Amino acid sequence: MQWWDEPAAEAHEERYMAGYGDEFEKRCVSAAPECERGISAGHLRVISYDMPGLRLVVRCEVDAYLPAADAATEDKQEGPINQPETSQPKHALASALESLNLSSSHPTPTPGTRTSQVHGLTVVKAGSIVPQSSLTKVKSRSQQSMASLRWYEVYPQLLLAQTMHCMVGVHSRGTFAEVRHFEIDAPEFEEVARSIQPGLRRLRVLLEEIQQAAMACGADAKLSLVCREGRLVLLKRTSAASLLPPDILRRFDAQA
Numbered sequence: 001m002q003w004w005d006e007p008a009a010e011a012h013e014e015r016y017m018a019g020y021g022d023e024f025e026k027r028c029v030s031a032a033p034e035c036e037r038g039i040s041a042g043h044l045r046v047i048s049y050d051m052p053g054l055r056l057v058v059r060c061e062v063d064a065y066l067p068a069a070d071a072a073t074e075d076k077q078e079g080p081i082n083q084p085e086t087s088q089p090k091h092a093l094a095s096a097l098e099s100l101n102l103s104s105s106h107p108t109p110t111p112g113t114r115t116s117q118v119h120g121l122t123v124v125k126a127g128s129i130v131p132q133s134s135l136t137k138v139k140s141r142s143q144q145s146m147a148s149l150r151w152y153e154v155y156p157q158l159l160l161a162q163t164m165h166c167m168v169g170v171h172s173r174g175t176f177a178e179v180r181h182f183e184i185d186a187p188e189f190e191e192v193a194r195s196i197q198p199g200l201r202r203l204r205v206l207l208e209e210i211q212q213a214a215m216a217c218g219a220d221a222k223l224s225l226v227c228r229e230g231r232l233v234l235l236k237r238t239s240a241a242s243l244l245p246p247d248i249l250r251r252f253d254a255q256a
Contacts (some may be wrong), residue, residue, distance in 0.1 A: 034126035136165035
């Protein structure tokens, strides 16, 4: 099943007033050692967790991470929220993805950088493994709008991405004077966590319905999930061409 996006480029309107979030993020974070060349492309992470009884493999964007001294202490059995016990068998999709490596296309290796070719992609091995509990979302808000920050909208995004921290820069007409650090498992978010439970339950039902509808179409079906005029529709593509090369598709056949 294909993930389909709207066009990335949009017509610019003069009346549009950009916020300060992008520039604030650029100024308050820096590239990790050996990862300087990839910072402009951003960072994406693929995680897996249970919701409950439905195993999800989620791709999410990561803004930054906190140094080890500032992040919460990791348990030996570290894992995302709602992750199943380690004794449970791995899901086929998660197992198939486990051995795949992705990188930005056409990177320029620096002297001494370790590179390899995987499925036609150049993989640049650099940096270090960052624990999930160190990841943080970076946002900005004006002093006037900080009090009305809609945590019931922000919190689900953090939860689904398993991002434990949120750093909010507070500014007055673009001048930042304070950065507030929030943790989603803090007592202050207990009411927010309770309020989003009905929505999460509806999301789980929807995901299961999508899964069942896709499986009913057969293993060789080529599908696209599209939001059309506010309605989510599952469409069959007219082209029989696969979006994945045969050698990668065979990994999933082996896990079936």
